[in-house]
Amino acid sequence: MTMTLDDKRTQLSVLNQGVGACRACPLGTQRTRAVPGEGPIDAEIMLIGEAPGYYEDQQGRPFVGAAGQFLETLLASIGLKRTDVFIANVIKCRPPQNRDPLPEEIGACSHWLDEQLGIINAKVVVTLGRYSLQRFLPGNPIGRVHGQGRKANGIWVVPMYHPAAALHQGSLRRTIEEDFRKIPGYLAEARREAQSEPAQPALAAATAAPQVEQIPLF
Numbered sequence: 001m002t003m004t005l006d007d008k009r010t011q012l013s014v015l016n017q018g019v020g021a022c023r024a025c026p027l028g029t030q031r032t033r034a035v036p037g038e039g040p041i042d043a044e045i046m047l048i049g050e051a052p053g054y055y056e057d058q059q060g061r062p063f064v065g066a067a068g069q070f071l072e073t074l075l076a077s078i079g080l081k082r083t084d085v086f087i088a089n090v091i092k093c094r095p096p097q098n099r100d101p102l103p104e105e106i107g108a109c110s111h112w113l114d115e116q117l118g119i120i121n122a123k124v125v126v127t128l129g130r131y132s133l134q135r136f137l138p139g140n141p142i143g144r145v146h147g148q149g150r151k152a153n154g155i156w157v158v159p160m161y162h163p164a165a166a167l168h169q170g171s172l173r174r175t176i177e178e179d180f181r182k183i184p185g186y187l188a189e190a191r192r193e194a195q196s197e198p199a200q201p202a203l204a205a206a207t208a209a210p211q212v213e214q215i216p217l218f
């Protein structure tokens with residue numbers, strides 16, 4: 001059954017409160033603020049990063065530091081503002097010193113992202129960095145699959161390098177700029193499919209599943 005926008009708003013608000021109170025792993029007691037994610041309830045595109053950093057932890061918002069500024073530049077290059085997309089992370093609390101998330105932290109946090117995917121029901125998920133890629137397309141190295149959209153469990157997944165990595169490496173920067181320009185094409189394809197297919201169950205995209213249909217478009 002299709003959720004109304006009001007249903008979605010209510011569910012997301014409950015989820016945000018849940019993330020704010022979550023103590024399922026030690027990061028929940030170490031954070032300043034949890035960072036559930038933000039964006040329009042009916043966003044067609046979801047960007048999924050890795051974990052909050054220092055500024056995100058201070059403000060409770062995703063991608064508000066230097067990587068976030070670069071992300072906004074990338075979005076602008078395809079005619080989008082950050083308020084046009086839903087932005088979230090694989091884990092919702094900052095790891096100390098911005099270290100990589102641990103498997104147990106990712107495991108404890110994964111149901112929040114599953115639920116967000118189900119509520120927003122975006123047409124395209126853009127993964128930012130390795131941890132997000134592994135969440136959606138496990139076993140695929142970023143160097144091989146970046147910029148190539150694939151359909152996984154009914155949703156288009158477009159892998160990108162992490163903007164923070166690209167910010168400091170000239171060659172990666174050009175790569176992520178080129179990869180970002182492919183997003184509108186995948187969104188157009190997803191819209192075409194949505195018009196010609198019956199609606200899919202909302203949570204179809206939530207789990208990184210074995211069956212990955214590989215349909216490179218570009």
Ligand code: URA
Nearest residue numbers: 049050051052062063
């Ligand atoms: N890097 C991420 O992966 N997420 C953020 O929210 C900020 C930086």
